[in-house]
Amino acid sequence: MQKSLRLLGAAALIGLGIWGWFYFFPSPEKVIRSRLTTLARTVSFAPQDGTLARAYSAQKAAGFFTPDAEVVVEARGMEALDFNGRDEIQQRALAGTRVLHGLKVEFLDINVTLGPDQQTATANLTGKWTLGGEREFNVMEFNFLLRKVDGVWLIYRVETVKTLS
Amino acid sequence: MEAKHNDSRWPSIVRAVVIGRRPKFTLVRILVLVAAVVGLRQYVLLPIQIIGPSMLPTYQDHGVNLVNRLAYRSHEPQRGDVVAVRTSGESIMYMKRIIGLPGDTVGFHAGHALVNGQLLDEPYVKYPCDWELAPVRIPPDEVFVVGDNRSMPITYHYFGSTQRRRIVGKILLCKNLFASSVPLP
Numbered sequence: 001m002q003k004s005l006r007l008l009g010a011a012a013l014i015g016l017g018i019w020g021w022f023y024f025f026p027s028p029e030k031v032i033r034s035r036l037t038t039l040a041r042t043v044s045f046a047p048q049d050g051t052l053a054r055a056y057s058a059q060k061a062a063g064f065f066t067p068d069a070e071v072v073v074e075a076r077g078m079e080a081l082d083f084n085g086r087d088e089i090q091q092r093a094l095a096g097t098r099v100l101h102g103l104k105v106e107f108l109d110i111n112v113t114l115g116p117d118q119q120t121a122t123a124n125l126t127g128k129w130t131l132g133g134e135r136e137f138n139v140m141e142f143n144f145l146l147r148k149v150d151g152v153w154l155i156y157r158v159e160t161v162k163t164l165s
Numbered sequence: 166m167e168a169k170h171n172d173s174r175w176p177s178i179v180r181a182v183v184i185g186r187r188p189k190f191t192l193v194r195i196l197v198l199v200a201a202v203v204g205l206r207q208y209v210l211l212p213i214q215i216i217g218p219s220m221l222p223t224y225q226d227h228g229v230n231l232v233n234r235l236a237y238r239s240h241e242p243q244r245g246d247v248v249a250v251r252t253s254g255e256s257i258m259y260m261k262r263i264i265g266l267p268g269d270t271v272g273f274h275a276g277h278a279l280v281n282g283q284l285l286d287e288p289y290v291k292y293p294c295d296w297e298l299a300p301v302r303i304p305p306d307e308v309f310v311v312g313d314n315r316s317m318p319i320t321y322h323y324f325g326s327t328q329r330r331r332i333v334g335k336i337l338l339c340k341n342l343f344a345s346s347v348p349l350p
Contacts, residue, residue: 077320109254126252136217141252163252163259164310164325 029112032121032146032153039064039155040105040127043093047102047132054097062090064155066147071158075140102132119148124161209234211333213249213258215341219312219322220247220260223289228341232258236335242266242308244280247336250310250327258333261324262289265309272300276315292316301326308332 026034042061045054065086073081083089096103110125123144130137141161146153185191206212211232215224224230224247232249242248242263250259264278264285265271271280276294278285294315303309303326311324 076323108256109252111253124253126254126257128257139252139257161253162325163250163331164261164323164327 028114028118028121028148028153032112032123033110035064035153036107036110036123036125036144040107044103044105045097049102051098055094058090058093058097061093062086065089066149066154066156069154069156069158073140073158073160074162075160100131104130104132121146121153210337211249211255213260215260218314220262221314222291223247223313223339224260224336224341230260230341231337232334233337234334237332242329242332242335248310249333249336250331251333255333259310259323260336261310261312263308263310265303265326267303267305267307267329269303269309270300271298271303271309273298273319278311287313289313290315306330 022030039061042057042064045057049057067086068084069086069089071081071083071089083092106128108126108128110123113122113124115121123146125142125144127140127142128137141163143157143159143161144155145157145159147156148154185194211234213230213232215226215228215230218226236246244263244266246263248261248263250261252258264287265280269280270282271278273279273294273296276296278287279300282300290313292314296315296319298319301309306329307326308329309324309326312322315322
């Protein structure tokens with residue numbers, strides 16, 4: 001009984017150690033997934049959110065991008081969008097928060113591929129968004145290209161993926 | 166004494182129904198059942214909910230169906246098959262019908278699909294359509310998919326050529342399970 005208790009305790013300790021290692025030293029893929037999920041939460045806003053809160057969110061969202069970031073969105077049935085630079089991204093995000101009643105964004109199935117230098121990465125994901133007051137959601141597949149700048153993963157390009165072309 | 170008291174509050178018939186006469190055996194059965202369900206979902210049949218009018222009237226909005234993941238193990242996708250096309254994963258997929266195979270040319274004239282210059286017989290298309298699309302050749306290892314509901318302008322319908330590897334499987338049922346009574350356009 002004593003022996004089995006000791007074995008159980010040792011197994012629990014090893015398990016805790018492994019969990020702690022992955023918790024305190026997450027892989028780059030996990031860090032990127034977490035950042036993108038946070039970005040989706042940041043750009044989302046509820047209809048009752050005030051103007052200041054929305055402006056703060058737009059500013060915060062821009063912080064996820066490099067100063068020279070580019071966002072290119074091309075989809076059938078909508079005008080192509082091309083934003084250049086962090087400032088323009090912030091302005092467009094701010095304009096969006098003024099026009100839209102509300103927005104809920106989710107990034108699903110995030111597949112991260114690290115570059116050979118471990119300093120760049122590509123995240124292939126499905127963006128799902130619902131506009132305030134609407135029941136149906138919209139979907140688009142994206143590639144987010146990221147670069148590690150001063151230890152932080154920043155997005156330097158966003159482009160649409162043509163699932164059907 | 167306490168255990169005996171609890172036993173009296175826990176009638177044997179209830180215990181037999183909830184955890185069975187042999188709890189260890191019940192636990193094994195539960196584990197096997199969970200493993201079977203997870204395995205079935207992962208490798209054989211994927212349950213899906215259909216959202217949107219793209220496949221009307223064949224498949225109603227908000228209906229439930231199944232994707233057969235094994236359908237294309239022994240043969241390649243065929244023209245007329247309704248398939249699930251994955252995006253970056255399987256959380257959200259497109260449900261479309263294959264009308265063009267690798268090497269085919271596909272176009273639309275006066276709302277009718279033309280495959281290799283021939284009019285494609287499509288009894289499943291019930292709503293009027295006025296699409297015009299110049300013929301495009303399907304690259305090798307790709308198929309051309311489109312929804313059955315082409316009543317909207319061509320720019321509002323998501324269709325086109327997709328890679329073979331994106332096809333998760335074939336839709337199993339001809340009609341949805343639990344089809345809702347959403348009015349048709």
